[in-house]
Amino acid sequence: MVLATLAVGYFILTPGDYAVLGRSAAYAAGGLSNFFFLRNTGYFNAAAETMPLLHTWSLGVEEQFYVIWPLLLVAALRVSARWPRLVPALMGALILASFAYAVQKVGTNPKSAFYQPWTRAWELALVFIPAAWTGAISARLGDLLKLAGLLAILAPILLLTAQSPFPGANALAPVLGTALLLLPTPAPTRMARVLALEPLPFVGRISYSLYLWHWPIIVLMRHYQNGARLDLAWGAAALVLSILAAWLSWRFVEQPFRHMRPAPRLSIGAGALTAGVVAAVGLGLFFSGGLPGRVSPQLQAMGSKDRMWGWACPQHVPEGPAKGLCAAGAPWASAGTRAIIWGDSHAEQLMPMLDVAGRQADTAIALFRACPAIIEAGGIRRDFAGIPTYNEDCRASRAAVLALLKAAPDISLVILAGAWPSTAQNLYRHPGEAVGFEAGRRLLLEGFDDLMPRLAAPGRRVLVMADIPHWASDPVPCVVANDGSLLRAPCTRTVNRLAPPDYDSWQRDVNDVFRSMRGRYGDATIAIPADALCGPQSCQSIVEGEFFYYDLDHVRRNLSPAATRALAERLGLADLLRGGEPRVAGPRADK
Template sequence: MKYRADISGLRAVAVVPVVLYHAGFSAVSGGFVGVDIFFVVSGFLITSDIIERTDRGEFSLLDFYHRRVRRIFPALFAMLASCFAMGWFVLPPGEFIGFGNSAIAAAISASNFFFYVNTNYFTEAATSLPLLHTWSLAVEEQFYLLWPLAVVLMMRWLRPWASMIVAALGIISITAAQHWLQSDPAFVFYMLPTRAWELLAGGLIALPVAKAMKPNQTIAELLAASGLTLITASIFLLNQDTPFPGLYALAPCIGAALIIAAGFHRDTMVSRGLSIKPAAFVGLTSYSLYLWHWPLLVFAGIYRNRELFVSERVAVLTAAVLASALSWRFVERPFRRRATGWKWMVPTAGATAAVCCLSLVIINSSGFPSRGPDGGPSVQALRAERAKFESSSCLRRGGLIPKTGECLLGSGNVAPRIVLWGDSQAAHLASALDEAARTTGVRVRQITKAGCAPFPDMTMLPASPLRADCPAFNASALQSVLADGNVTLVILAGRWNTYSGRGGSFLSKDGSWPSQEASKANFTSAIKETAAALATRGIKTAVVGPAPEPPTDVLTCLIRADFMNGDAPCSTMRAERSWQNNQILADLLPRSVQFVPIVPALCGQDKCPLKSGEDIYYLDAIHLSRESQHMLAPIFAKLISSSAMNSAKAGFPGQ
């Protein structure tokens, strides 16, 4: 099809916000929508090309795949080769193994499956995955396997109904996306069935019926301006807390479609602006820029072993722009201009095999530990403790609550009269409570489930398979506690910073997405309702304050520091936010609930130590280790003793 400079400019509008968003510039809080714009543009260009070649009798499925291979894989494999080299010098053995697994997925166009399966509750932060961005390439490549033949069949046999068919497929796809957004948002984000509608939106406006429409200049200007407005609003108004994709993704996708459609027959102000040479050039190099910017940011962050300063991020992005220009000039362009033929399948298959073989060598060689240590003795001990914590049967991930005689803390042949109830941040207090219970001669029953705040009537959003049975689990927990006449105290603990709507998760009464303020109100009412339900049986409620949360995974940070023979920047963190979160929770709690702050035991006024000598206080970025729990044991011993005295005075059942 005829080259359109405004579409190259639209690619620039797509890639620049993505790059800035990934670099951590908060002004473009919705910069991730650039990927959705890319999908629309790709759907339009691919469908237009297939239709034009089919109408001329020139379309060949083999030729189509040859051109796709030359367009996508040379630059991809050049980037992968560079990542292997950078990973050798920067990635500790454990992370190098993970990189090898993801490289195989990228080489065989299965990254979206890989990251969907492997990015779960306890995985490393996304900023530690150099090939995470290749998920979108996999979605497109999977779409290309199915779409060309479908277009050819529609053009030859179903041309009058093609628009209706494509629109219907798109509606089914976005309906599925919106439906599954709460139950499995990761699937909606990564997988083709729930992303296909974005590519189909581009395909829809490439059909002859859409191209035949010829709006006058005024209408074309309005369409283009409306499209640019929708895209701009999405980039600056959406954020990481927006339930996405789904209906919110309509805005950038419709915006891109309107700009493309408006430029079919008219030259608009928007199209002229997008066609200026700098924008068009960025658009031409957008694929390479997308490929290079993310791994460079990730490797720079790993090398520095901390969050990059603004100046460092700017330097990395400058390097990414340079790398993308070189990739476009010396990799993309030469390979795209070569002749087609079966011979191109051989080097592609060879490069794929090379990536897979090299990755398998890395995996089978345990990440080449001879390159550097994978953590000293204290780190290895912490790694074992973390693995034990994550695999604990008392930290449920599904199924039924523990039976009355299971998951007991403390010692002695007495019935548990205290219950620890909550999510994984309740489970990480088990060691402290166990120590406290042993010194006071009581038993504590642990009822904890990963990702589930201890509120029976609340839905936690965004939903996930991990959280799917939270309401049922919590309802069963409350029923079990109320039925136990020995229980006099329930200790609620959780990652309150996020459940109150300030950290990306929300509490909902009806399953719909609440505002941050509504989530905070739901949090307060849930505490009150749970405490009131317990009070009907004479059971006291105590809420443990939020734990300080380091800015990075402490274990990973220490491993990287050992590997690079550098100082560990994860030895302390500022205490201001921890104290603020502590006070926020205290202010939200009703007077009937006892507040148990733990920040005073873990932080000074200015700093929170994350380690001291060989003692490490965190398992990761949110869970406390046994070393820090030992410091909390006296707090819980005091709580238990106080509860025993109050229970004796009140004559609670079971005493």
């Protein structure tokens, strides 16, 4: 399955995605997939759902459990000879400890809770209990228990959502349900007879192979479809192809190997050799950068998230309260103006352009990478799924920035940038309060009302940067498809301009909030990139022949020097650093 996925990926995947696939294949060969995906899924990694071998994380957890649990059982058997009652107590304590750790971890670090073997051990251990059950169960009680088990498995499917904490307590029902279904009974129950009806036994026979094949097939189809969700026809094709591949694997791989009786040394040697070959191929793909020679130079520059975001910091602040921060533009020690830009990745994306503009305007700009500046301003918080400690972290970073500014009166320009449109959609003040567009617009303005006076100091200016125009969905897959280097479905979207319906309409409302700020905070400058990049009908997405978007709402940081300079000029960044007025595009911006 892994080698077949690597073979198909050669024709479909960009160099970055192919390199990641190769590395994940090497981890899968070693039974360590869960640790790979723990470290390589997140905000600036490829989305987990686009990784063809993501499903092998559970095999990694299972293999790790099968290494450790037997050792514990052997130790328990030795102890049981002297203290027979101690063994169940110790095993129960281990299960409870793992469960408690999972519950605690899912509240503080959900991704770690999902992939770690220690937070999953209780699930596998609990299902072992039926195998050790020796009590008598009547047929009627068995039927009731099996029915309860089935309902416990089905209930989470209906009740849990993508935002539900998992595993933790929410995994308890399906795990207990599985244990009840596996509970041995003296005679076949009604549930057993139902589960014996075709095609359920057939699905059971091929289930392991079906699990192995279904996810790579779905993900590779989505890559072929340029990231689109599979419609009914493609979904049906994925189902048929998965079942066919699973049956072939079961018939010609599983069954023959299951009935072979090779010597243990031969089995171990063959397994190690196979794993070694897979790991070697995977690592070769990873260290080659995903075989970039397969694609055009344009796609080589855009074929990896890491590459598109790559930018070498030109200098670091040598001393003072901002010591150690990455700085762009004029040399910090001799710059006529010292500035700090405060914000998230949407502030980071501006650094290559600010480096060009800062040298033109004799301004050095230090980056304080933190939450959007309005989080925790006047008690305003953000509902940020996946990071339970987000607001607490933002409170700490906000305090650090304000303390730095208080201690550094030589910083005469503060630049605020952030993911304002997405931030505004999830703002609230009190737990349980509704979030959304209406509340977001109001709280965005109130957050700035609280923040701006705190930035004031003699001789200090504030420049607020609204965000670049957002696409409604990621345009990069369409750029990849249009390039023609890879086997992809034709893309019907227009990506050489950003125009309705692709232009995020919510961002227009947020930009109106920023326009209302002009004159509200004294001489603070409010710059709206859409005013500089967009005409009445559409916005730029290409400069100096280069598509400049990283995804739906970030600018690439690896643009050529000419493209970086041209985009900085189009945004009027040098003039803004000097205190000039924001740039506004003319009618030709649509051309």
